[in-house]
Structure formats: C-alpha cells, structure tokens
Amino acid sequence: DTGVSQDPRHKITKRGQNVTFRCDPISEHNRLYWYRQTLGQGPEFLTYFQNEAQLEKSRLLSDRFSAERPKGSFSTLEIQRTEQGDSAMYLCASSSAGGVEQYFGPGTRLTVT
Amino acid sequence: QKEVEQDPGPLSVPEGAIVSLNCTYSNSAFQYFMWYRQYSRKGPELLMYTYSSGNKEDGRFTAQVDKSSKYISLFIRDSQPSDSATYLCAMSPRPGGGADGLTFGKGTHLIIQP
Numbered sequence: 001d002t003g004v005s006q007d008p009r010h011k012i013t014k015r016g017q018n019v020t021f022r023c024d025p026i027s028e029h030n031r032l033y034w035y036r037q038t039l040g041q042g043p044e045f046l047t048y049f050q051n052e053a054q055l056e057k058s059r060l061l062s063d064r065f066s067a068e069r070p071k072g073s074f075s076t077l078e079i080q081r082t083e084q085g086d087s088a089m090y091l092c093a094s095s096s097a098g099g100v101e102q103y104f105g106p107g108t109r110l111t112v113t
Numbered sequence: 114q115k116e117v118e119q120d121p122g123p124l125s126v127p128e129g130a131i132v133s134l135n136c137t138y139s140n141s142a143f144q145y146f147m148w149y150r151q152y153s154r155k156g157p158e159l160l161m162y163t164y165s166s167g168n169k170e171d172g173r174f175t176a177q178v179d180k181s182s183k184y185i186s187l188f189i190r191d192s193q194p195s196d197s198a199t200y201l202c203a204m205s206p207r208p209g210g211g212a213d214g215l216t217f218g219k220g221t222h223l224i225i226q227p
Contacts, residue, residue: 004156033214040121042201042217043157048210056212091156095209100145100164102210104156 004105006092012111013082020078021108025094032075033102034067035091036060043091043104049075082112116140119202119218127226132189136202136218139183143204143216146178148187151199151220160187160200192225199223 005024013019025032030051035043046065048056051072061067064082069075079086089109093102119136126132134148144165149157163169166180175188185204189196199222203215 006156031209033210035214040219042117042119042203042219043215044217045210045214048212048214056214058214089154098208100162100208101147101159102215103159104149106156107154109154 004092004094004103006090006105006108008108009106010109010111012113015082015084015112017082018078018080019082019110020076021090021110023075023077023092023105024073025075025092026096026103029094029096029099029103030072031095031097031099032069033093033095034075034077035093037089037091037107038087046077079110082110084112086110087112116216117202117204117218120221121219123222123224125224125226126192128192128194130192130225132192132196132223132225134187134189134200134202134221134223136185136204137183138185138204138216140204140206140216141180141183142206145205145208146176146185147203147205147215148174148176149201149203149217151201153199157201194225194227197223197225 032049034046037043049069089107093104147162148160151157177186199220201220202218
C-alpha cells in the first residue's frame with residue numbers, strides 16, 4: 001500500500017491553456033474525492049466518485065472543470081481554458097466503503113500565469 | 114458565517130507545552146470529526162477522528178467533541194518542534210465524508226519554539 005499518489009506535483013501553465021491532473025487512490029478504496037485548497041484556506045470539496053460513478057459535484061466545479069474515473073481506478077481532473085483564479089493546490093483523497101477516514105495525496109500545485 | 118470556524122493563528126508555544134487547538138461549527142448534522150496535520154506544500158495527513166461526542170486519545174494527542182456546544186478540540190501534550198505545522202479540523206454527517214465530502218476549517222498554523 002503506497003498511499004494516494006498524484007501527478008504532476010507542480011504544473012505551471014499560461015492562462016487559457018488546458019491542464020489535466022491524475023490521481024491514483026489506495027488500491028482497495030472505492031471512494032475518491034477531489035478538493036481545492038488556496039493559500040490560507042482549508043481544502044474545499046469539488047467532486048466525489050463511488051467506483052466509476054461521479055455522484056456529487058460542488059458548485060465550485062464550473063463548466064470548465066471535468067473529472068472522470070474510468071473503471072473505478074485512477075481519476076483525472078481536467079481544467080479547460082485556465083484562469084488565474086484557478087491557481088491552487090488540487091488534492092485527491094480516497095476512502096473505503098463505509099470507512100471513516102479519508103486519506104489524502106500530496107496534491108498538485110497549479111500556477112496559472 | 115462559515116460552517117466551520119477555526120482561528121488561523123499563528124499560535125506559537127515553547128517546546129514541551131500543552132497545545133490546545135479548537136474549532137466551532139454550525140451544522141448540527143455533523144457526526145464525524147477529524148483532525149489533519151499539514152506541513153507546508155504537502156497533503157493533509159490524518160491524525161485522528163472521533164464519532165459524535167466524547168474523547169479519544171492517541172499517544173500525545175487527545176481529541177474532544179462537545180456536540181451540545183458545537184465545539185471540538187485537539188490537545189497536544191509534550192509538544193515538539195516537529196509538531197510545527199498547520200492543523201485542520203474536518204467534519205461530516207456521514208462516515209468517510211459521503212457524497213458531500215469533508216467540510217474543513219481554515220487551519221491553525223502552529224509553531225513550537227525549541
């Protein structure tokens with residue numbers, strides 16, 4: 001069990017470009033979450049997957065954001081036409097069915113210039 | 114008013130002191146309460162969780178929940194410089210967060226002075 005992994009760890013992009021992040025959850029966990037964290041704030045919930053089904057999306061997830069979890073394994077989060085306000089740490093977490101604990105990955109830090 | 118309030122600090126204490134970190138919340142549906150530790154530019158690391166009201170101890174850490182006051186605390190005994198980090202409280206009405214995820218406080222930046 002290597003924990004939750006995320007790739008890349010840091011992404012610098014120009015405004016208007018598209019970016020995609022990847023999350024690999026703990027292997028036996030069927031629940032996967034994406035959060036966004038800005039400086040001086042706690043993580044904010046973006047979206048939730050149970051297996052391959054995306055069951056919930058926060059109002060923070062604008063139409064420029066899309067997430068997938070094909071085959072219920074890894075997940076991707078894509079941001080289209082990035083804006084400077086998208087600069088943040090994007091965190092992925094996973095938990096087991098019925099488990100209380102959510103385990104977080106190291107995050108992907110996005111900088112939009 | 115945010116659902117979870119947490120003083121961002123910084124809170125600076127000398128090594129060996131007892132540290133008290135706190136959060137208040139407004140949503141009475143919250144049943145699961147967690148404390149995470151986050152070092153700079155890293156992901157949050159789960160320290161411990163409690164269900165409903167009561168206390169839970171794990172080594173130097175003790176978590177307390179008072180649902181009647183909507184107030185939770187984390188105590189750190191014999192604090193060490195390596196405890197210097199941001200401490201985030203998080204809570205949820207369902208185990209594991211469920212469809213709404215966890216609701217976090219802003220985090221308290223803790224500094225333990227050697």
